[in-house]
Amino acid sequence: MTDIKNIFQTICVHEGEDYERFGGGVTPPIFENSLFSFPSYEDIDDAYAGKSNRYIYTRGLNPTVEILEKKITALEGTEATKVMASGMAAITSAIMTVLKEGDHVIAVRNLYSPAHQFLTDYLGQKFSVETTYVDGRNVDEIAEAIRPNTSIIYLESPTSLNFHLQDLREVSRLAKENEITTIIDNSYSTPYYQRPFEFGVDLIVHSGTKYLNGHSDVVVGVVTGRKELVARIQQFEQALFGGIIGPFEAWLVIRGLRTLGLRMERHTKSALKIANFLEQHPKVTRVNYPGLESFPQKDLADRQMTGWGGLLSFEVEGDQDGIKNMINKLQYFSIGVSWGGYESLVSHPNISLKHNFTIEQMEEWDLSPNLIRIFVGLEDAEVLIQDLTQGLEEL
Ligand SMILES: Cc1ncc(COP(=O)(O)O)c(C=O)c1O
Missing domain, CATH: 3.40.640.10 (Type I PLP-dependent aspartate aminotransferase-like (Major domain))
Known part of the structure; x- marks a missing residue:
């Protein structure tokens, strides 16, 4: 590697x-233009024949x-x-x-x-x-x-x-x-x-x-x-x-x-702190993050990846109302799908999974209704940990 x-x-x-x-x-x-013009018939003929590097049309x-x-x-x-x-x-x-x-x-x-x-x-x-x-x-x-x-x-x-x-x-x-x-x-x-x-x-x-x-x-x-x-x-x-x-x-x-490498380093540093915090939390039963020593496929992760980024998930004790209250309580994790931007996000996959999967299928796919996914953005990790701490009190 x-x-x-x-x-x-x-x-x-x-x-x-x-x-x-x-x-x-x-x-x-x-180059906010749809087409490129040519000085002569011969020039466009050459472009189509692949004899020049001229641009023809922006869809191409x-x-x-x-x-x-x-x-x-x-x-x-x-x-x-x-x-x-x-x-x-x-x-x-x-x-x-x-x-x-x-x-x-x-x-x-x-x-x-x-x-x-x-x-x-x-x-x-x-x-x-x-x-x-x-x-x-x-x-x-x-x-x-x-x-x-x-x-x-x-x-x-x-x-x-x-x-x-x-x-x-x-x-x-x-x-x-x-x-x-x-x-x-x-x-x-x-x-x-x-x-x-x-x-x-x-x-x-x-x-x-x-x-x-x-x-x-x-x-x-x-x-x-x-x-x-x-x-x-x-x-x-x-x-x-x-x-x-x-x-x-x-x-x-x-x-x-231009800042991809810098952002990835920062996401990883914060996410690792947060994953470790969650692992120690009494209401959290499982944390999924390839950067953790406890990650079941850690050897493989180390063999083919050199880092982990800001996306992780965890399972909590408690019922669906508790999870709803926890998510609503978070201040810096906006509720939303997607990830990879500068902002921290939280989502509850069960909102869509429950419409497409039975509980047995979810178990087979290693998914739980109590799974919460967070994306750790570029905010300060300590602020995000405080936010999660107060949110988890709702469970
Ligand atoms: C893992 C993964 N692959 C592909 C996509 C689809 O990408 P896009 O929304 O840019 O079409 C998403 C979007 O959330 C994703 O999470």
């Missing part, structure tokens, strides 16, 4: 930039977006990147570019629920794609689920409610042996803490809405990985479905990226 922390911030600041190209400006211009490529894509390719250590309209645009494009009608997919349980919906409710019903959900902590279970028509193993490591990990090296090896494409949602770790391409994963997707942008003001997705797959996405899913990001949003993400 390569730890690139010593060059990460340099990549964020410099990769893809060319000050002289834009009159010495240290931030790139926002835009100079501001291109700078962002170059940075992400360097940060993830991949071969090519497309930035898209949302994390879901990236996830659905990555899956669609690989799948054929009638294929079989293996996906981890507890994956981000709209991805689950896309596989089961949309592809399953419309295109006869079958998905088998496995406990991704167990490579043997993944191996046993492989069929002759399996084309994708879809991973999310860690998962974003209870942080189950998959062994990326082992799963990638298994997939390659069986000519299966691997896709991972790497939103939790970002390339600062985990670079799945090194372990052999083919495509990496992100909800860049989270840490990559980091300021809760843009919805954006990323797909990065092997160049032939990314080129196919550019040619088909991006160009034909058209789910692109606008140049202004790309520029905001470039700005967000």
